[in-house]
Amino acid sequence: MSNSAVEARLLTRTLPGEIPVTLVRDIDLTVAKGEFLAITGPSGSGKSSLLYLLGLLDVPTSGSVLIGGRETTGLDPDRLAEIRLAAIGFVFQFHFLLPEFTCLANVEIPIRRLSKLSPRQAREHAAFLLESLELSDHARKHPDQLSGGQRQRVAIARALANDPSLILADEPTGNLDTRTAHLVFDLFRTLAHEQGRTVVVVTHDHELAQSADRRIHLVDGRISG
Numbered sequence: 001m002s003n004s005a006v007e008a009r010l011l012t013r014t015l016p017g018e019i020p021v022t023l024v025r026d027i028d029l030t031v032a033k034g035e036f037l038a039i040t041g042p043s044g045s046g047k048s049s050l051l052y053l054l055g056l057l058d059v060p061t062s063g064s065v066l067i068g069g070r071e072t073t074g075l076d077p078d079r080l081a082e083i084r085l086a087a088i089g090f091v092f093q094f095h096f097l098l099p100e101f102t103c104l105a106n107v108e109i110p111i112r113r114l115s116k117l118s119p120r121q122a123r124e125h126a127a128f129l130l131e132s133l134e135l136s137d138h139a140r141k142h143p144d145q146l147s148g149g150q151r152q153r154v155a156i157a158r159a160l161a162n163d164p165s166l167i168l169a170d171e172p173t174g175n176l177d178t179r180t181a182h183l184v185f186d187l188f189r190t191l192a193h194e195q196g197r198t199v200v201v202v203t204h205d206h207e208l209a210q211s212a213d214r215r216i217h218l219v220d221g222r223i224s225g
């Protein structure tokens, strides 16, 4: 069994056009199972682009992405969507919770989509995840009734819905105060170190990045350190 959760091999993504734009170039990266990695770099350096490629939300122009040691490049879109739903949890800077649903329903929906659990089990698991993030009191509320930090924790609960081995977060603390940002990073560390999940977080915040196991820095779509 592979010890790597996600690997990039000479990963390059170029947007075609009259003047092609290269988002990331020749990225070689191996993230071990249970590792907590931070990606830093200036605005426009390709951090989000890299995360989308690692999360199979975008397809490379050349090179490849391996998830759990298995090649994903060339798989058809339905298979990529299955891998995403079952193995990868995403947290974005803006939470993208569905405003018309309760927090509980927001966490429950991806569980129902995977359809491994019965509807009742799905609801119970969603409630359990909210409880583990100390959100039980808010389960029946809608996202707009919560604070920014609470919403971000609901988004993390949703990312954990299908027990993903890989969690990818794009500036998840960008809109949070310092204290809440530290809580979110503490939570990521727990997910990696106590639950053996792999966490890759893009952040502008160098202090927060220091609390990860390892950091890579992007400049102009390449790893520069």
Ligand SMILES: Nc1ncnc2c1ncn2[C@@H]1O[C@H](COP(=O)(O)OP(=O)(O)OP(=O)(O)O)[C@@H](O)[C@H]1O
Binding pocket: 015, 021, 022, 023, 041, 042, 043, 044, 045, 046, 047, 048, 049, 050
């Ligand atoms: N759809 C697109 N069309 C054209 N250029 C794009 C597109 N998406 C990204 N880019 C460009 O690709 C480069 C990398 O963008 P990306 O969003 O990955 O950077 P980033 O490091 O996440 O930046 P930020 O810190 O501002 O979020 C930037 O120069 C950006 O302008």
Ligand SMILES: [Mg+2]
Binding pocket: 047, 048, 049, 170
């Ligand atoms: Mg970005």
